[in-house]
Every structure is written in C-alpha cells, then in structure tokens.
Amino acid sequence: MDTRAKSLLTSLFEAAIRAADPLEALASHLPAPPKGRTVVIGAGKGAAQMAAALEQLWEAPLTGTVVTRYGFGAATQHIKVLEASHPVPDAAGLTATEALLAELTNLTTDDLVIALVCGGGSSLLAAPADGLTLEDEQALNQTLLASGAPIGAMNAIRKMFSRAKGGRLIANTAAPVVSLIVSDVPGDDPAQVASGPTVPCASGRKEALAAVERYNIALPPRLAAYLATAPAPPKPTDTAFLKNEVHVIASAARSLAAAADIAKAEGWPVDILGDDLEGEASTLGTEHAKLAMAAQGPRLILSGGETTVTLKNKGRGGRNTEYLLAFALGIEGMAGINALAADTDGIDGSEDNAGAFATGQTAAAILSAGLDPAAALTANDAYTAFAAADALFVTGPTGTNVNDFRAILIGWP
Numbered sequence: 152m153d154t155r156a157k158s159l160l161t162s163l164f165e166a167a168i169r170a171a172d173p174l175e176a177l178a179s180h181l182p183a184p185p186k187g188r189t190v191v192i193g194a195g196k197g198a199a200q201m202a203a204a205l206e207q208l209w210e211a212p213l214t215g216t217v218v219t220r221y222g223f224g225a226a227t228q229h230i231k232v233l234e235a236s237h238p239v240p241d242a243a244g245l246t247a248t249e250a251l252l253a254e255l256t257n258l259t260t261d262d263l264v265i266a267l268v269c270g271g272g273s274s275l276l277a278a279p280a281d282g283l284t285l286e287d288e289q290a291l292n293q294t295l296l297a298s299g300a301p302i303g304a305m306n307a308i309r310k311m312f313s314r315a316k317g318g319r320l321i322a323n324t325a326a327p328v329v330s331l332i333v334s335d336v337p338g339d340d341p342a343q344v345a346s347g348p349t350v351p352c353a354s355g356r357k358e359a360l361a362a363v364e365r366y367n368i369a370l371p372p373r374l375a376a377y378l379a380t381a382p383a384p385p386k387p388t389d390t391a392f393l394k395n396e397v398h399v400i401a402s403a404a405r406s407l408a409a410a411a412d413i414a415k416a417e418g419w420p421v422d423i424l425g426d427d428l429e430g431e432a433s434t435l436g437t438e439h440a441k442l443a444m445a446a447q448g449p450r451l452i453l454s455g456g457e458t459t460v461t462l463k464n465k466g467r468g469g470r471n472t473e474y475l476l477a478f479a480l481g482i483e484g485m486a487g488i489n490a491l492a493a494d495t496d497g498i499d500g501s502e503d504n505a506g507a508f509a510t511g512q513t514a515a516a517i518l519s520a521g522l523d524p525a526a527a528l529t530a531n532d533a534y535t536a537f538a539a540a541d542a543l544f545v546t547g548p549t550g551t552n553v554n555d556f557r558a559i560l561i562g563w564p
C-alpha cells in the first residue's frame with residue numbers, strides 16, 4: 152500500500168477514535184452532584200479511561216471501582232481500576248464483579264451511582280447465576296464465541312446465566328443510577344452493551360431458547376438444563392429502575408460521521424453503508440469486494456457494526472482481519488483499491504493488532520511469503536496471513552470502543 156493511502160486511512164481511523172474520546176463524550180452528559188456520596192462503577196475495555204476522564208470532570212468527591220481488560224488500565228486517583236480476562240472470563244473477573252456489587256451496598260436515595268459501561272463488559276463481569284460456577288460461565292462464553300451468532304442473540308443467552316447482566320448488577324441498590332454508555336453494538340441499544348449490566352431489557356428465557364435453536368448453539372448439558380428453568384432477568388418496567396437515567400454518549404454512527412468529515416474536506420465523495428452491519432465476517436468481506444470493484448472512483452466507502460466469525464479451525468485473528476482477508480481475495484489483482492478494517496478498541500479478537508490494511512496486491516504478497524491466503528481464511532488464520540505480508544495495523548488500546556471501523560478507498564481525487 153502506498154504511503155498516501157495508508158496515511159489517509161490511518162487518519163480516518165484516528166478521527167473515529169477522537170469522536171468517541173471519553174473526556175469529550177462525558178463532558179456533555181454529567182449529572183448534577185448528589186446531596187450524598189458519588190459512587191462510580193464500570194466495566195468494559197474503555198472503562199479505565201472513562202473513569203480517568205470522569206475524575207477530571209467531576210467537581211465533587213467520588214469513589215468507586217471499574218473493571219477493564221488486562222493491559223487496558225489507566226491512571227486514576229479515586230476510582231480503583233481492576234483488570235480481568237477478555238473474551239473469556241476468569242477468577243479476576245469474579246473478584247472484580249464482587250467488588251462492584253460491594254460498592255452498591257449501604258447507599259441511600261441521597262447518593263448517586265455513575266455507571267461507566269462500554270464493550271467488553273460481558274466477559275469482564277463474571278458472575279455466574281446461583282448454582283453455576285466460573286467454569287460454567289467460561290464454557291458458555293467459549294460456546295457463544297464459536298457459534299457465529301450475532302451479538303443480540305449471544306446477549307439474550309448470556310443474561311440468563313448471570314447475576315450481573317440484564318440490569319441485575321444494580322437491581323438492589325437504593326441510590327439512583329446514571330448509566331453513561333459507549334455503544335459498540337449495532338443499533339446502539341444500551342441494554343445490549345456489555346449485556347446491559349445496568350439496563351434491563353424485555354428478553355427472557357423464551358428469547359434465549361429461541362436464539363439457541365435458531366443458531367444451532369450446542370450448550371453444554373449442564374447449561375442447557377439450567378436454561379430450561381432459569382429465572383428471567385428484571386424487566387424495564389420494574390420499579391427498581393424508574394429512578395435511573397441511561398445515556399449513550401458515543402457510538403459508531405458518530406465516529407463514522409467524523410471520519411467522513413475528514414475525507415470530505417480532502418475532496419472525497421463518501422458513502423456510509425451503515426453503522427450496524429452484521430453477519431459472517433468473511434461473507435461481508437466478499438460482498439464489499441464486489442461493491443468496491445463496481446464503484447466509480449474516487450470514492451470512500453465507510454461502514455461499522457459487529458460481524459461474527461463461525462470458528463471452524465483454531466487459527467489466529469479476529470473478525471476484522473477475517474473480513475479483510477476475504478476482501479483482499481475478492482479484489483485480487485485490482486489496482487486503485489486500498490482498505491483498512493480495525494476494531495476501535497485497538498485489539499481485534501485476542502491478538503495484538505487492531506486490524507489490517509489490504510490492497511489488490513495483498514493476496515499475492517501473502518502467497519509470496521509462503522502462505523496460501525485462501526487456506527488461511529479457511530483456517531481462521533487471517534492474523535498470520537497479514538503478518539506475513541507486513542500489513543497488520545497496530546495501535547495498542549485506544550481507550551474507547553465503538554465497534555468495527557471499515558474504510559475502503561477507490562481511486563484518488
């Protein structure tokens with residue numbers, strides 16, 4: 152990829168990240184300080200950065216605890232930052248969730264809870280339902296991650312097995328709760344971000360069972376038996392939630408719009424396909440390759456959302472590199488097409504890259520490095536393929552998370 156294209160694609164990604172910066176996003180959504188205490192709880196891959204930003208903005212005393220992914224911490228003075236495993240929960244997540252629940256005890260209606268929620272919280276908030284174990288929750292997450300089911304279906308199932316998801320985290324606190332949410336889900340439904348620890352939703356056992364059947368999810372027998380009689384999570388109409396507020400403070404739509412503004416200022420016509428694209432990552436990559444080859448340049452095509460990968464093998468890589476490898480195969484040999492696909496939290500799946508770059512020559516570069524790009528795609532091994540072509544996009548943790556960012560440049564103005 153030539154340096155002009157790489158530089159522009161990188162600047163578009165950076166604009167998307169700035170649009171979801173916690174300091175700016177929080178500033179316009181702060182509640183009034185309470186008569187009593189201010190207690191902060193939070194979970195997600197950007198929770199530590201949100202906590203640090205809140206400390207800068209809040210003009211009254213506060214305390215609290217948030218949990219983030221290992222390596223995603225940030226320096227704070229008053230809010231404790233704990234780290235745990237993602238995407239499969241661990242014992243540290245159990246400890247962290249108990250710490251958050253402890254923060255919510257002995258509060259009154261004069262106090263205020265500020266909940267900082269963003270993507271990744273589903274794994275970080277490890278709190279198996281009564282009668283289940285951490286091993287059960289780990290098995291559930293591993294099964295769901297390999298299933299290829301969309302995030303809404305996975306969350307409908309997750310909520311049935313947890314003491315924290317589906318509004319349960321805050322269901323028993325007397326204090327009002329203001330949830331400030333950075334959305335990483337298609338449609339920006341706050342009840343879906345991190346499986347809605349502070350936001351109840353209408354789904355219950357019926358919807359969870361339907362999702363299991365629709366996506367052919369083979370739950371371990373112990374979990375299938377539990378689901379058959381599992382109690383439903385709280386409903387949005389439950390009186391415990393009427394005192395609360397919920398605000399989505401950053402989203403993929405806003406980040407894509409910010410990237411589009413940068414490109415338009417440089418003379419690029421821009422198409423935004425949507426901020427809520429779902430489906431199998433490789434299938435979407437192939438579809439976007441056809442779209443790019445048919446488009447008239449110069450043009451920038453942007454999209455967001457959350458694709459899925461149905462794991463068939465144990466290769467390396469996340470959904471963005473999977474998407475982009477299929478895209479690279481689809482545009483093989485074509486000149487004038489440059490693309491970036493990356494996760495806005497800075498980590499695609501469980502590797503060290505945010506995503507990757509691709510052109511019409513990427514598939515040939517992978518082949519020249521001694522790998523078959525089509526075989527790598529079949530093996531769910533896109534990371535290895537892009538590493539061989541020196542095409543990985545590495546940013547480190549960004550401190551926010553508004554899901555996938557995809558940008559395709561066609562021609563040049």
